[in-house]
Amino acid sequence: MFENVVIIGGGPAGLSAAIYLARADLKPLVFAGSPPGGQLTLTSEVENFPGFESILGSELIEKMRKQAIKFGARIVDENIKTVEISQSSSKVSQKFVSANSNEFQRIPTNSIIIATGAKALWLNLPSETRLRGKGVSACATCDGFFFREKTVAVIGGGDTALEEALTLTKFAKKVYIIHRRDFFKASKIMQERVKENKKIEVIWNSVVEEIIGEKRVEGIKVNQSWLNRSSQSESVKSATDSTDLTDLTDSTKQLLKVDGVFVAIGHKPDTDLFKGKVDLDEKGYILVKPVESVKSVTDSTDFNRFNYQRMTSVSGVFAAGDCADRYYKQAITSAGTGVEAALEVEKYIVESIKY
Numbered sequence: 001m002f003e004n005v006v007i008i009g010g011g012p013a014g015l016s017a018a019i020y021l022a023r024a025d026l027k028p029l030v031f032a033g034s035p036p037g038g039q040l041t042l043t044s045e046v047e048n049f050p051g052f053e054s055i056l057g058s059e060l061i062e063k064m065r066k067q068a069i070k071f072g073a074r075i076v077d078e079n080i081k082t083v084e085i086s087q088s089s090s091k092v093s094q095k096f097v098s099a100n101s102n103e104f105q106r107i108p109t110n111s112i113i114i115a116t117g118a119k120a121l122w123l124n125l126p127s128e129t130r131l132r133g134k135g136v137s138a139c140a141t142c143d144g145f146f147f148r149e150k151t152v153a154v155i156g157g158g159d160t161a162l163e164e165a166l167t168l169t170k171f172a173k174k175v176y177i178i179h180r181r182d183f184f185k186a187s188k189i190m191q192e193r194v195k196e197n198k199k200i201e202v203i204w205n206s207v208v209e210e211i212i213g214e215k216r217v218e219g220i221k222v223n224q225s226w227l228n229r230s231s232q233s234e235s236v237k238s239a240t241d242s243t244d245l246t247d248l249t250d251s252t253k254q255l256l257k258v259d260g261v262f263v264a265i266g267h268k269p270d271t272d273l274f275k276g277k278v279d280l281d282e283k284g285y286i287l288v289k290p291v292e293s294v295k296s297v298t299d300s301t302d303f304n305r306f307n308y309q310r311m312t313s314v315s316g317v318f319a320a321g322d323c324a325d326r327y328y329k330q331a332i333t334s335a336g337t338g339v340e341a342a343l344e345v346e347k348y349i350v351e352s353i354k355y
């Protein structure tokens with residue numbers, strides 16, 4: 001069967017697109033991934049999705065799925081293994097997606113929405129995995145509220161880490177930034193803001209070796225073996241100045257009592273599948289751009305009548321959510337761009353039928 005549209009991704013972007021396309025009677029086929037649901041299912045309560053004062057991330061996803069199915073979307077909890085895009089004799093490129101289940105499926109489709117999301121990078125410590133959602137988080141905007149008047153640590157030295165730390169100062173009484181170097185790679189303006197914020201203390205040249213706590217985060221084990229290196233930063237206290245660090249038997253390691261740990265060492269968009277198929281930026285985020293610059297559309301100006309904003313470098317292939325978002329990475333912004341992609345798919349299908 002030739003599909004109108006295949007949506008790859010079952011997070012807020014993919015499911016919001018599915019709701020709109022299902023209500024437009026286009027019967028979208030959603031590959032929601034395995035396990036489905038994206039980053040929202042990793043967070044606990046969500047308190048910043050308009051309309052819900054407080055809802056579990058997994059519950060929010062479940063509600064979106066039900067809403068999409070109610071209007072006629074079909075959702076398959078499988079990962080897409082390959083995407084093929086080829087030029088046909090017509091002006092509309094041919095697209096196939098293949099999923100691997102018991103049976104190998106190759107599905108032809110008129111259009112595709114890529115909504116595969118991004119994954120926060122983690123330290124990959126066993127204790128970090130065990131305590132995720134129990135004091136370990138990768139999203140201060142989502143979880144900062146739960147650390148009112150508590151002490152937290154943010155790990156990383158880029159813009160995300162500094163932004164997370166500043167966000168957390170609205171709630172926490174004390175915020176440590178643990179960074180493995182003696183200088184930040186974050187923008188100067190963010191460094192200035194951090195320097196001026198009295199709630200923030202930076203522990204330089206340090207890596208977190210373990211997160212302590214059984215049922216909840218109670219502290220972190222910090223390895224300061226790099227401490228002896230000369231510091232380029234005079235602006236901030238060195239780790240030894242912090243009265244909250246307690247020496248452990250090994251003199252290079254210290255214990256810092258914290259209630260929460262925010263890992264902010266970067267994100268990786270889930271776009272490996274699309275390398276060489278649609279244009280990506282140097283970090284792997286999918287580039288979306290107005291249709292004027294879409295490469296695989298022929299010279300026809302007919303497609304230009306509508307100024308597509310969510311179309312990738314390939315005609316009929318759209319992207320939404322964190323896989324195409326370097327900056328905002330919020331559930332609601334993902335849902336918003338998912339809706340934009342859905343509205344553009346509707347336009348695209350009407351236009352492409354003419355060829």
Ligand code: NDP
Nearest residue numbers: 123156157158159160161163180181185264265266267326
């Ligand atoms: P970055 O890659 O810029 O920074 C990641 C940081 O984490 C680096 O300091 C890095 O250390 C550190 N790090 C990486 N791996 C580890 C590890 N295993 N253990 C300890 N530390 C580690 O990622 P960001 O998410 O901060 O930023 C990504 C992009 O998004 C950047 O271009 C940034 O400017 C942009 N951004 C812009 C914002 C804005 O304009 N408002 C807000 C947030 C992000 P090291 O320094 O040693 O490499």
